[in-house]
Amino acid sequence: MDTDGAAGGTAHWDAVYRARAEDRLTWFEATPTLSLELIARHAVPGRPVIDVGGGASRLAEALVARGVGPVTVLDLSPEALAASRARMGAAAAQVDWIAADVTGWVPDRRYGLWHDRAVFHFLTDAAQRAGYLRALDAALDPDGAAILMTFAEDGPETCSGLPVRRYSPDTLAAEVEAHLPGRFRLAERGRHVHVTPKGNRQAFQLSVLRRQEQAE
Secondary structure (H helix, E strand, C coil), rough: CCCCCCHHHHHHHHHHHHHCHHHHCCCCCCCHHHHHHHHHCCCCCCEEEEEEEECCCCCHHHHHHCCCCCEEEECCCHHHHHHHHHHHHHHHHHHHEEEECHHHHHCCCEEEEEEEEHHHHCCCCCHHHHHHHHHHHHHHEEEEEEEEEEEEECCCEECCCCCCCCCCCCHHHHHHHHHCCCCEEEEEEEEEEECCCCCCCEEEEEEEEECCCCCC
16 A cells, blocks of 8 residues: 555655654653543453554553553554554563554454544545544444544644644534544543643644444
């Protein structure tokens, strides 16, 4: 699959991860506190969890340390995944690492929880969003939950040299409904301000979507 046209592509993101140390990336979190809190509320113990766009995030190792999972990390960038695996050492063997473009990915298993901290807002093309949501729909258990965080409507207009599409929980839910009518409901909403390593403040919205029961 050609991944160089989607959300910046593999070459773009490999270059981003090569250019700066992990703790200088704008999205760096020493401890992914908010993600861990949301996962603790919405994941079912023992069910698989997937972190989409996990890159060099420290979420996977935090989940493994807490006994959450099994854990899968999917990212466009092999460079980012290699950095995470190297940092985790032997514990990396407890994670399933997938280098793929989520907009064309076909999952081979189901997950109880889907976590995306900052991928969906890079999908500025409707076809990309449709592909992403097809993958999400195919990957989630019938009673699964999806945590989607994006830049808020007053958040940054670009990131890592790429344009983004900003959302509120309501507009995000409407986007999902347009592609997957009747499939999901908005179960939790919120707002978060991330402070980058340089001290810049970035406004995010967070949405937790749960499957709707489908009529027989």
